[in-house]
Amino acid sequence: MQLDLELVHIRTGESFAAWRHGYPFRTVRWHYHPEYEIHLVVATSGRFYVGDHVGNFEPGQLIMTGPNLPQNWISDIGAGEALPQRTEVIQFPQSFVDHILTAFPEMEAAGTLFERSRRGILFDYGTGEVVRPLMARLIDARGVLRLALFFEILDALLHASQTQTLASLNFMLDMEKAEESEMNRVIAYLRENLTEPISELELAKMTGQGQSAFSRSFKRHTGVTLVRFRNQLRIDLACQMLLSDIDAKIADICFDVGFSNLSNFNRHFLRLKGMSPSEFRTAFAENKTVCMSV
Numbered sequence: 557m558q559l560d561l562e563l564v565h566i567r568t569g570e571s572f573a574a575w576r577h578g579y580p581f582r583t584v585r586w587h588y589h590p591e592y593e594i595h596l597v598v599a600t601s602g603r604f605y606v607g608d609h610v611g612n613f614e615p616g617q618l619i620m621t622g623p624n625l626p627q628n629w630i631s632d633i634g635a636g637e638a639l640p641q642r643t644e645v646i647q648f649p650q651s652f653v654d655h656i657l658t659a660f661p662e663m664e665a666a667g668t669l670f671e672r673s674r675r676g677i678l679f680d681y682g683t684g685e686v687v688r689p690l691m692a693r694l695i696d697a698r699g700v701l702r703l704a705l706f707f708e709i710l711d712a713l714l715h716a717s718q719t720q721t722l723a724s725l726n727f728m729l730d731m732e733k734a735e736e737s738e739m740n741r742v743i744a745y746l747r748e749n750l751t752e753p754i755s756e757l758e759l760a761k762m763t764g765q766g767q768s769a770f771s772r773s774f775k776r777h778t779g780v781t782l783v784r785f786r787n788q789l790r791i792d793l794a795c796q797m798l799l800s801d802i803d804a805k806i807a808d809i810c811f812d813v814g815f816s817n818l819s820n821f822n823r824h825f826l827r828l829k830g831m832s833p834s835e836f837r838t839a840f841a842e843n844k845t846v847c848m849s850v
Contacts, residue, residue, distance in 0.1 A: 561764050564589050578642050590623045598616075599642050607727045609724070629643065644692065687712050742762055742774070752814070756771065
């Protein structure tokens with residue numbers, strides 16, 4: 557089944573998207589997006605899919621999904637029938653989650669909720685009833701009131717009497733393997749285009765992730781940030797050039813491997829190799845002389 561990326565639009569001056577849609581609608585397909593989502597069904601019944609979980613839904617169903625978790629809701633309605641309103645949603649990026657978790661000590665308990673949502677969380681219908689009027693107000697709210705209503709909804713989710721985790725652990729492990737495969741493709745692309753000024757956003761698009769999610773995935777996969785990883789590859793290439801052409805000027809090598817200025821190149825070289833480029837070249841020249849005389 558084709559898995560499509562949904563592009564979530566968050567308006568300038570707002571931290572998250574809050575909207576409603578009818579049925580049929582463009583997002584009713586097997587899709588994913590880098591944002592978290594709180595999804596409330598307000599009309600129709602049918603079948604839903606979250607990860608490898610399949611279930612039935614009816615009005616009042618409330619689900620929270622984490623970044624890049626495949627999902628779809630298909631309503632049982634007659635051919636040619638259409639509804640003006642079927643679903644209310646809130647969508648918010650990882651950067652918003654990171655900010656509120658860092659800024660507010662009271663948010664500590666929510667960290668577990670966000671982490672669990674990566675497999676999808678189904679809430680009891682009582683929680684759905686609590687959240688529905690808040691969602692309706694939030695969609696039309698502006699300014700600080702939006703934040704107040706968001707946190708009130710979050711509090712309701714934290715105090716839900718019953719919850720069910722949806723996608724299986726095996727499914728999430730398979731998703732992580734797929735992510736690793738995508739990341740290996742990114743790393744290969746980086747190696748092939750090492751001297752080009754490729755942005756993190758460009759690489760994120762190769763994996764279908766948002767920039768923040770990609771940044772975390774890359775660090776988890778390589779152990780370092782993208783900037784440090786790329787600088788390390790460039791310094792490794794510089795070392796090869798220093799040893800293969802003893803007459804090449806260090807300044808030329810600096811620009812050839814993708815650094816924009818010599819002082820930045822020297823600083824990174826010293827940090828990674830423990831010596832300057834000229835000292836590195838001299839040290840290996842001395843080593844070669846010793847080896848030849850033995």
